[in-house]
Amino acid sequence: MAKVLKTFTVDEVAKHNKDGDLWVIIDSKVYDLSRFAGLHPGGLGVLLMPSIAGKDATQAFFGLHRHEVLLRPQYARLQIGVVEGQKEIIKPQAADEISNVPYAEPMWLSSGFHSPYYTEKHRTFQKAVRKFVTEVIAPEAVKCEENGKKISQEVVDKLCEMNILAMRIGKGKHLKGRILMGGLITPEEYDYFYELIINFELGRLGTRGFVDGLLAGGVIGIPPILNFGSPEVQEKFVPELLSGKKYACLAITEAFAGSDVSSIQTTAERDGDEWVIIGTKKWITNGTFSDFFTVGCKTGSGFTVILIPRSDNVETKAIKTAYSSTAGTAYVTFENVRVPVSYTLGQVNAGMKVILSNFNHERWMICCTSLSAQRKIVEECMKWANQRIVFGKPLNSQAVIRAKLANMIARVEAAQSWLESITYQMNNMSYSEQSDKLAGPIGLLKQFITRTGRESAEDATQIFGGRGMTQSGMGKLVENYHRTSPYDSILGGAEDVLGDLGVRQAIKKMPRNARL
């Protein structure tokens, strides 16, 4: 039964203003802090200040805590009543609600704005994905980001029931016959804007390690199986991978070679009908918990991609990095691993084609999640600069803060327009056309998004001050973003290499008759 809340006058509340008998008002609600005060993480003294004890502490509270503090059950139950004649103003966002903070949402979602790219179905889909992410994924994200554990099977099962993993792999035959997001759209209707929406909803979680832990290894490790595996290999492994019963990852990078894929040293030698693989791989996302490894191997003077199931000869060790170990970042060792030659993905010595065709989609996905995380930081800064009082005025009354916000907003809006324009091209090009025409633009876009992301992370940290360096409390999302935004500039291809790729591709396409 819901607790019946009493009504108090401001004068009644004011009488409870000392240690042992301490009430405060926050946003029209009356809290009895008498017993909690001694346990308060911010100390007893601050609560006994004459401007706080027995008074309306709304402004002081929201200058020091995130709203979610009041929603935690152990604190929500401190509320004993409401103030007569007052109404609650600050409400938590509903699970599928759009933020009305300016620039917190992409323009197409903002009330009163329009877009040529999204239909009503995209809007319905976005609402459903946001609800799912808020209700099912977000609580898990916060937990795993903190304790570093792998995403739970329970959440993976729910995710795969909606076919979110399958949808994150893009359009294609793997979606055939699947019920997408509980039947909201058909596989035939599915396009890259739906996928963009999923990536955006995940990116705004503000838990960067977990976003990778959320089977990102599969998102990049499964496509080579789908596009280059033999029908038997696909039939054998894809169903359990897309249903989340087994996990996959992409294992290309080594301590010996990162962006320079041709320098890798893991070897695969043929012995009858088997490959014998020896070597190591480093920084492999989801590697610690993967059952399958899509591995780049040197085969003589060539390069071949081979699917390697986990066995006793495959060892994975967690690598401690700056982001949460929930991502499962691993050092992987292959010690004379034997797999059938039929597990080759694509042609022998044609592995570069397999890897390059995979890159565009991976980089585009990083563009989506990274930009969405950057936009979330704009929202955090807009809110903080509005509610934080300094020198007697809101922080956003300082011109220097507004200048930072202007730059942050311009960066996300510019990137959003470019990303949506590229996504539109993806929808209207075949896979091979995309590889030819979009590798350059996607490389340049990724460079732009990750570089501006780090600039925004810097600006946000300056706006939040010390709180932007603290893993809990007001600035926790800014701290996470500042610490982890460099990941996006490295994963899927280092920023400078991608910028260079974009320009090299453009140079290659220069018309022979071009002259000033």
Ligand code: HEM
């Ligand atoms: C229902 C009432 C309150 C609850 C449940 C509460 C709870 C908390 C919690 C959980 C923290 C740890 C930091 C965080 O998670 O955000 C905290 C910190 C703090 N609280 Fe409160 N608090 C309450 C009211 C107040 C009020 C009225 C003040 C007024 C001055 C205050 C001042 C502080 C300060 C100064 C800190 C440290 C902030 C920091 O480290 O940045 N609290 N409080």
